[in-house]
Amino acid sequence: MDAHGGGSGELIQARRLKLEKYLAEGGEPYMSSYGKPGELALSGDLHSEFGGLEPGSSSGSTVAVAGRLMAVRSHGKATFADLQDSRGRIQLLLREDGLGKDGYKAFGGLDIGDIIGASGEVIRSRRGELSVAVDSFRLLSKSLRPLPEKWHGLKDHEIRFRRRYLDLMMNLEARQVLENRVALIREIRRFLDDRGFIEVETPMLQQVPGGATARPFVTHHNALGMDLYLRVAPELYLKRLLVAGYDRVYELNRNFRNEGISSRHNPEFTMLEAYQAFVDYRYLMEFLRDMITTVVEAVRGDTELEVDGEKISLAGPWKKVTMVGALSEYAGVEVDISWETPRLAELASRHDVEVPGGAGPGWIIAELYEKLVEHKLREPTFVLDYPEEISPLARRKPDSPGFTERFEILIAGQEIANAFSELTDPVDQRERFERQAGKRAAGDEEAHPVDEEYLRALEYGMPPAGGLGVGIDRLAMLLTGCKNIRDVIIFPHLRPEGGRSQWI
């Protein structure tokens, strides 16, 4: 018996007995299909089509509907039931007059949760509820487990995440979050497709896990007898396609990072990366602002967001600050990357930021910025000019030693997008990799590994390009006002129930 519900022996046993009885009487409790394909009516369509039907009247139209039985109100020789389909609910009215004694009795043998098909005339009840006055019905799939309670519904977070199908079945809000996420992704694809981008699929199993500084998952290929890594980013493969001569490519799919799990982190998360040749990061600022406002408006109908009661508007121009400028403002001193490491380390320690050995000025500035500034940037803001030290794949900013042509977009204190002018110089890229390799050798597991094959591609020549990344789960959180990433990931990662895998 499992630890968290659905395991009531008695309730399940009662349903199993009904199932056996049904079978013994020659019934088929798990049908192969119902009705003619495409001819089933959906509840939502019925509500709009028969919106004008008067209470107590009949439409003359006969329809077939199918879905899950969610509630039953029985009144002797008449019974009302709520049927839930993919678009909502429709009431069924079953009367002994219409079904006959046997048919009516058979309906009483169904359980809440059973999936049934029913046909009959569309009517509106005296109390004004649109209904199907059922003349025939049949069980399509028997449900053996009791559903969560109808009034309070399903609130337990663990069950909502673990058994998302129950959450989606019971909670309209959960469906809306899922559907908003789906719409968001669809609109992003539409936006990019409309602008001549092609969507590609690059390897998720990689020999060198590059494109981001993060610890990877390791897996093993038996036939090759070698370890492979689940990708932490598609970046280096997408840029190979720029080398190949494609000038607008994107990938919208999963990345995997072997790091902590929290209300803002799932081990696999969805990321958009897009690259356009012959543009730089300045172009991408307007491009991303356009993309984010366009898709949010397409999904929500406006560009006004609400995060935890706080109203945030995407309309109007977005603020632009430099990382160092913003840090200086919030730290109360004019910070500069030309400061010696000890001086920055001293500032860091004053703000409880630990500085590992090997960290230089760029690392410390970025760390201080993240700690002191990031969460305070509520209105949409471009944060410009990231230190080269933490941006091993970004082009250096001319006339600003130590910085790259990189920015992030912050909304409601969250990093929503990251973009930069790509580093196309293979000699510079090799030096950057080697410096990262030095950090790696010194014990920094997140430092970027050297990717010789990528360097080889760069040596053939990559056009100037701008690249961007958008955390889709974070954007979905922003769009739906969810504070927990597990609300916007359909099946989020949870520890296995009982502390161990049930895989056999």
Added chain:
RNA sequence: GGGCCAGUAGCUCAGUUGGCAGAGCACCGGACUUUUAAUCCGGGUGUCGGAGGUUCGAUUCCUCCCUGGCUCACCA
């Protein structure tokens, strides 16, 4: 991993200053031909997260463990 909080029926939750375990819904039986949390009558279906300990007696007190949430650290 650290800190704080929580775990009681299928679901949402009460409760026991240590003495046979409670409600609503769900479920089972009965009445009822227009309800929508239907109503009415009857029925409690449970390893009180787990294992030890204290005690005449532990769901309650103590210890450890498990699970989850929030939070901090790492990150997107």
